[in-house]
Ligand SMILES: Nc1ncnc2c1ncn2[C@@H]1O[C@H](COP(=O)(O)OP(=O)(O)OP(=O)(O)O)[C@@H](O)[C@H]1O
C-alpha cells in the first residue's frame with residue numbers, strides 16, 4: 001500500500017524531530033532585505049502556509065530552510081538540525097519541490113525518479129518501485145515512459161512533487177506546488193498532501209492561492225516586503241478582521257470612487273476597490289441592512305450592477321494586510337476621482 005511504501009517513518013514518535021523552528025531569520029541582497037525577522041515554530045505533522053505577493057520573500061525563506069542559501073542573520077532548525085551548521089544532515093531529512101522545475105526534461109519521468117532514489121541511497125529496483133508508486137499517486141503512470149520535456153506544465157509540477165517525496169522526507173518544502181495545476185489536479189494533490197500530514201510529515205508550502213492556504217494550512221504566515229505582517233491559524237486571521245464584507249460591483253471604473261464614498265458611511269474601514277473587477281469592498285458595521293446600502297448608492301447616482309453581503313475570507317485578510325497595486329485604499333481620493 002502507498003502508506004507502507006512511501007510513508008515517512010524517520011523521527012516518528014519524537015515530537016521535536018520533525019518540525020521547523022526559525023528565529024529572527026533574515027536575508028539581505030545588497031541594500032535589500034528580502035526577508036527580515038522571520039520567526040517560525042512549525043510542529044511536526046502540521047502544515048505552515050507562507051503567503052505573500054510576488055517578491056514578498058517566500059522563496060528566500062524556503063531556500064534558507066532547505067540549505068540552498070545562507071541566512072544573513074538569525075538561525076533555523078529543520079527536523080531538529082541546525083541548517084547552517086549541518087546542511088548535509090538537513091538535506092537527508094527533507095524533500096523540496098522548488099519553484100523552478102528541477103527534473104530533467106531529457107529523461108523519462110520514471111528515470112528521473114529512479115535517479116533521485118539512487119541519490120538517496122536506494123537500489124535501482126527499490127528506487128523504481130517507489131518511483132512507480134509515486135507516479136501512480138500523482139496520476140502520471142500513463143506518462144511514466146515519456147520524456148519529461150513533452151510534459152505539460154501541470155504534469156511537470158506534479159512530477160516535481162513526486163521527486164520531492166522520493167526520499168521519504170520528514171519535512172517537505174513545496175514552493176507554489178499547485179501553480180499551473182487544473183482544479184482537479186489541485187484537489188488531488190491537496191488530498192495526497194493531507195494523507196502525508198496525517199502520517200506525520202511536516203509541510204511548509206508557499207502559495208498564491210488563498211483557498212489553498214485556508215484548506216491546507218494549520219498556520220499561516222503572511223509576508224510583505226520580507227516582513228511578517230500576520231501569523232495565525234486561518235480562523236484567527238479571519239476573526240482578526242471580523243465583520244462581514246459588502247461587495248458592490250459597478251458598471252464603470254469611473255464610478256468606483258463614488259461607490260466607495262457612498263458605502264463608507266456603513267463601513268468599519270475605508271472601502272477598497274478592485275480596478276479590474278470593478279468591485280468596491282468594505283467590512284460593514286453590524287446591523288447595517290443591504291437595503292440601506294442600495295438606497296445610499298441610488299441617492300449618489302451610482303449604477304450598481306450587483307450588491308452582495310458575505311463572510312470575510314482569507315482573501316480579505318490578505319488584501320487588508322498587504323500592499324497590492326490592484327487593491328487601493330480610499331485614502332488618495334484625488335487620484336481615485338479621476339476617471340480611468
Ligand atoms: N539572488 C538574489 N539577488 C538579489 N535579489 C534577490 C535574489 N533573490 C531574491 N531577490 C529579491 O528578494 C525579494 C524576495 O524574493 P523571493 O523570490 O523570495 O520572493 P517570493 O515571495 O518568492 O516571490 P514570488 O511570488 O514571485 O515567487 C525580491 O525583491 C527579489 O527580487
Ligand SMILES: [Mg+2]
Nearest residue numbers: 058059060099
Ligand atoms: Mg517565489
